Amino acid sequence: ELNLALKRQYSLLTSLLDWTRLQSKNFQLNLETFLLKTLLNEVIETLIFMAKQKEIELINKIPDEFAVSADKSMLKLVLNNLISNGIKFTNRIGMIEISANKQNGIVSIKVTDNGIGIAEEYLGHIFAQDIRYTTDGTEKESGSGLGLILCKEIVEKHSGAIEVESKAGKGTTFTIKLPL
Numbered sequence: 001e002l003n004l005a006l007k008r009q010y011s012l013l014t015s016l017l018d019w020t021r022l023q024s025k026n027f028q029l030n031l032e033t034f035l036l037k038t039l040l041n042e043v044i045e046t047l048i049f050m051a052k053q054k055e056i057e058l059i060n061k062i063p064d065e066f067a068v069s070a071d072k073s074m075l076k077l078v079l080n081n082l083i084s085n086g087i088k089f090t091n092r093i094g095m096i097e098i099s100a101n102k103q104n105g106i107v108s109i110k111v112t113d114n115g116i117g118i119a120e121e122y123l124g125h126i127f128a129q130d131i132r133y134t135t136d137g138t139e140k141e142s143g144s145g146l147g148l149i150l151c152k153e154i155v156e157k158h159s160g161a162i163e164v165e166s167k168a169g170k171g172t173t174f175t176i177k178l179p180l
Contacts (some may be wrong), residue, residue, distance in 0.1 A: 018077060022153050029071040029157055036109070037062040039072060040098055043079045047087065055092050058083065061099040068100075068107050070178060074154045078162075081147040082111040082174050089172070090115035105180050112173040118166040126164065127152045151176075 021027055037060060044058050051058050068075070079098070086096040096113045118126065126148050151174075155162045158178050166172035 018150055022150070022157065027157075029074065031069055032072055033067050033069045034072055035064070036066045036068045036100055037064055039076055040079060043076055043083060046080065047083055050084070051087050051096070054087060054090065054094070056087055056090050057095040059095060059097040061097055063100075066100055066102075068109075068178065069180070070158055071154075074157070078151045078154050078176060079109075079111070081151050082176075085147060086111060086113035086115060086172070089113065089117075102180065107178045107180060109176040109178075110173055111176075112171065114171040117168045117170050117172055118164070119168045123164060123166060127162070 040060050040062055044060060048058065083096055083098070090096065090113045094114050096111065098109070098111050100107060100109045102108075128149075152162050155176055155178070160176060160178040163175045163177070164172065165175075
């Protein structure tokens, strides 16, 4: 129980530090071009143990040569948050699929799970800074309620957008849209 409590505190502190760094007037994105599949594999490596504990399959459908231009560490943080949430809100023996495409000058990265979904009345609140929205996961995992706010701010710093589609009981898809 102490270990779990410490992990929660560490997660909250890390989110707060990242958010504070984003708020700094001196913050600048470090844009570089890199292979998205490679970055995603690094994220999956850090989350695979958590996924295996719930028998959740993480599926990387990013094409091998799919390159993006972004702040690598910031995009890694966004993907980590979205996939972690997918694990948190997916029942045992589930799946999370990450895919991407390019169209009309926009890169779209989708993180789709077959989890418990988000009730329609809460969809409008999940990115709101003035309303702290958080709920326990399928196995009572908790969060700070800051992860999605942080994701939104990072994506917006890239002049992009983040969208969510979800149906209660059917799963959730987060789409990150970044300019090429």
